[in-house]
Amino acid sequence: MKILDTDLWVFGSLRTSEQAAELLAAIDRGEATSAINAYMVQRRWLQGAPRFPRDRPFG
Numbered sequence: 001m002k003i004l005d006t007d008l009w010v011f012g013s014l015r016t017s018e019q020a021a022e023l024l025a026a027i028d029r030g031e032a033t034s035a036i037n038a039y040m041v042q043r044r045w046l047q048g049a050p051r052f053p054r055d056r057p058f059g
Helices: 006-014 018-028 038-046
Strands: none
Touching (some): 006 018
16 A cells, blocks of 8 residues: 555646656556545645645655
8 A cells, every 4th residue: 555645646636746647547547555534635625725835746
């Protein structure tokens, strides 16, 4: 199982980072597994507070 940062999910879903998008595609294809926890949902989708500038998706 891969432990992915919240930002990786966001940048991969929005396809603003090719590396993040490829990791999510691997999960979608069943080549890797990961999970989303309540902290990630609260941090991104409910509060909308960015952690990193858009040009630095992995910190």
